[in-house]
Amino acid sequence: MGEGRTESEKIIELINTSSKAQKILAAENWHVIFQFDLDGENSPFFIEVKEGKVNLQEGTHPNPTMLITGDTSSIARASRGQGDFTHSISREEIEIKKGKVMELIRYGRAISAALKEKKQKK
Numbered sequence: 324m325g326e327g328r329t330e331s332e333k334i335i336e337l338i339n340t341s342s343k344a345q346k347i348l349a350a351e352n353w354h355v356i357f358q359f360d361l362d363g364e365n366s367p368f369f370i371e372v373k374e375g376k377v378n379l380q381e382g383t384h385p386n387p388t389m390l391i392t393g394d395t396s397s398i399a400r401a402s403r404g405q406g407d408f409t410h411s412i413s414r415e416e417i418e419i420k421k422g423k424v425m426e427l428i429r430y431g432r433a434i435s436a437a438l439k440e441k442k443q444k445k
Contacts (some may be wrong), residue, residue, distance in 0.1 A: 324364070324365060325361065325363045325364035325365060325395040326363065326395050326396055326398075326399040327359065327361050327363065327364060327395035327396065327397075327398035327399045327402070328359075328364055328368050328379070328395070329399070330398070330399040330400075330402035330403055331359075331368075331370060331379055331398065331399075331402050332379055333402070334402040334403070334434055334437065334438075335370070335377045335378070335379055337437045337438070337441060338377050338433055338434065338437045339376055339377055340437075341433075341436060341437035341440045341441070342440070343436040343437070343439070343440050344433040344434070344436040344437040344440070345375040345376075345433075346375075346436075347429065347432050347433045347436055348372050348375045348376070348377065348429075348430075348433050349374065349375030352374070353372060353429070354371075354372065354373045354374075354388075355371070355372045355388040355389065355426050355430070356369055356370070356371045356372075356384050356386070356387040356388045356389070357369060357370045357371075357372075357387065357388070357389045357391060357426075357427070357430065358383065358384050358387035358389065358390045358391065358421075359391050359392075359398065360383075360390065360391070360392050361391075361392065361393060361394065361395040361398060361417075362392075362393065362394055362395060363394065363395035363396065364395050366381055366382070367381075367382060367383050368380065368381050368382065369382070369383070369384040369387060370430075371384075372430065377433075387421065387422075388421075388422050388426060389419060389421055389422030389423070389426055389427060390419070390420040390421035390422065391417055391418070391419060391420070391427070392417065392418050392420055393411070393415075393416050393417030393418050394411075394416045394417065396416075397411040397414075397416035397417050398411070398417065401431065401434070402434060404434060404435060404438040407428075407431045407434075407435075408424075408427045408428065408430070408431045409424070409428060409431070412424065
């Protein structure tokens with residue numbers, strides 16, 4: 324398992340317990356599937372956002388909303404809140420092969436909200 328998947332699993336656990344992040348994800352019955360095919364990962368994985376909850380699964384989804392390729396460490400940094408997905412795109416560390424960047428930006432907002440809420444609880 325690579326760094327991107329490991330950090331994604333950690334942030335998903337935090338998102339799923341953050342009321343602020345869940346509000347961002349649940350608005351407008353948002354349903355999206357991010358397929359990640361990253362250099363540095365043993366296998367592809369996908370993240371599904373549905374009904375305000377986030378779930379990561381190994382493998383390739385048959386019909387993802389987005390297809391993201393590139394460097395696993397860039398996804399890891401964004402998942403830790405050390406930059407965001409738009410920085411990764413502009414530095415050409417990741418590429419959107421299918422889907423709308425706005426979907427990934429919204430997911431990034433949920434990451435930021437979860438990390439901020441965690442920090443405020445300390």
